[in-house]
Amino acid sequence: MSLLPVAEAQARLFALATLLPAEQTPLVACTGRWLAQSIIALRDQPWAALSAMDGYAVRAAEEPGPWRITATSSAGGPPPASLGPGEACRIFTGAPLPPGADAILIQENAAVEADLLRAIDGTLATGRHVRPAASDFGNGAPLLEAGARLGPAQIALAALGGHGQLPVRRRPCIALISTGDELVPAGAPTPPGRLPSSNAPMLAALLAALPCDVMDLGIVPDDLDAMVAALARAKQADIIVSTGGASVGDHDLVRPAFAQAGGTLDFWKIAMRPGKPLMAGRLDSALFLGLPGNPVSAFVTATLFLLPLVRHLSGAHDPLPPTLEARLASPLPQTAERDDYLRARQGKDGIVTVTSQDSAATAALAMADCLIHRPAGSPTAAQGESVTIIPL
Template identity: 55%
Template sequence: MITPDEAQARILALGVPVAVETVPLLEATARWAAHDVTARRTQPARDLSAMDGYAIRYGDLPGPWRVVGESAAGMPFGGHVGTGEAARIFTGAAVPDGADTIIIQEEVAREVDALTLTGEGPPHQGAHIRRAGSDFASDNRLVTVGDHLNPARLALAAMGGHGHLDVHRRLRVAILSTGDELVLPGADTGNDRLPNSNAPMLAAMLGPLPVELVDLGIVPDDRAALATAFARAHDCDILVTSGGASVGDHDLVRPVLIDLGASLDFWKVAMRPGKPLMAGTLGTTIVLGLPGNPVSAFVTATLFLLPLVRHLSGARDPLPRRIPASCNAPLPAVGPRTDFVRARWVGSALAPLPSTDSGVLSSLAQADALIVRPAGSEATPTGQPVEAILLG
């Protein structure tokens, strides 16, 4: 068996980021930048007012002034502010020529065009002015290749003058569930069947990512049926199977893939839950075989499937981020496999959830994080620092 870290590295090595396309800004949401994005303009393009008030010359304090014009956002005052003069100005409006300071409207009184100081006035020359280029200048790099195009970065690219961005195309990801015991969610299960919970769970996990899902449905434990289903994924970037990847008599995913000419890299990982994990390629499609138990499928999807999708989509840092945390309960020693312990936040500490069974979905639904317990870790007391992967 290989370690989870080695499994992650070997899975990411199975493929490279997919082709680049140029899309409108709104279609780039939640993708990763395929190239650096540089500013095509300076922001602000000129000095702007940060407050509603009056543009004046600082040397004219304490006034009075004569109001000679008005500057609004998008409609600047075209004149010049001279000695003893002021221009009415609004937030976001261009500072008129000649003015060097903004006095806020709450500190003055106006009678027709006569303006007098009633408060303390601006604290210094240049007060309440956003200087040209204070956000960024033309040709500054705004987004770096591999950055996630979150809402803030999309807004920054738009402000920088971009209406389109270069991103990696959407991936085609096929999901296939195996098992004679599975039925569609909502169907009658009788005493011997189970609802297929993994497929909707995996689809929901992939939902925020730039993928096109291909549902291959539920396939029985039958070689011919599996071969037919695998053939339907020939044009997909990733084929994800759930169940059937172990070594039992009814676990047929691996032998059928081998019969079809797949190249399998590994099929066991030293982790708990999630030991029966398989990875390889079938033609140009990367195959990831997840365990059938729901919690194991969730944990392995978190650690391996989602990073693979991010990697192929051009992410610079595709692996889940680990954060330091404290644990509000003692933790037992760990055996030869890395433990990923379901936990939830209680105040500022993580509380391990009681069930470690890989089939118990109720504890997974309560979990906010996975505590990472490396193989061979000693028992730790309450309050001991731990590493955790945040969920959701």
């Protein structure tokens, strides 16, 4: 099986997936999720012409007054009466303007003696310090498009638009399986020949930033029957993720176990470094991703495949990781037949790779804050040259 280009593998992975069903969800539970359907405003905002400042509602043409104060308007209070010529209304921020008023004389620029108001400073023009009705949005106006991620600002917009709940896609469930006779749970004693299991907590930490539920099925030994049984337990999830055992060694049993469990393999081996032995397919209704066992390889492939898949299932308009352009602080050699994803740091002089690019070098990975993407066949890159990075 030939090596598959990264972009083609991502496209094929998305093609395997079916978007999760939408559900109406209270606003407070929508943060970080993606809108399943576009929404429109159900009301005008502001609902009327409102004051943007504390002061007095007046007729601008009557500057500088005097005006006789005849009414008061406050947010949430009764509607103020109309203003006649020479009349003013005491008004507070967010309160509706009385009919006939067209400007706000702010408190700092006003002088009041008895019930007479005069302007003492500033320019008083029509519309001054007034928020016109529907100036933010009008009833029926588009508010948010399907696929938009719902952050605090979007939640506020939906609330002001009259929505108490929104259509978002169901949270996907991800089952994690760690494979290898050498693994012990994180924090357990590690006698010679044993290794703490780091991939599952790492993947759970990566997934914590996304709206999903993670189910850790623990460590599975290098035993075909045990791996088949683990896959059977994981089929209830939307995505099954295994780490380790995806290569071609005698102890790499994920691929034969996946086949024996009834899975259908779509692709295996990607033209990327690190992460070549990644595999993907379906097991009944679940999507399956077999990630490499080395933690750096698992991290990079999760960044490029697992996290985008979760976003895609959740309805994200653009599920792939965002990229930026940055300047190199030191040169890079040419690349070979695979895309390179170099762990790097952003410094005051530009981007510099971390000390080690070995796929097991987690200390170096922990120093990185971005990946430099170098396509296959890229020539030598000089210091100061622009490169594509994926922020971490």
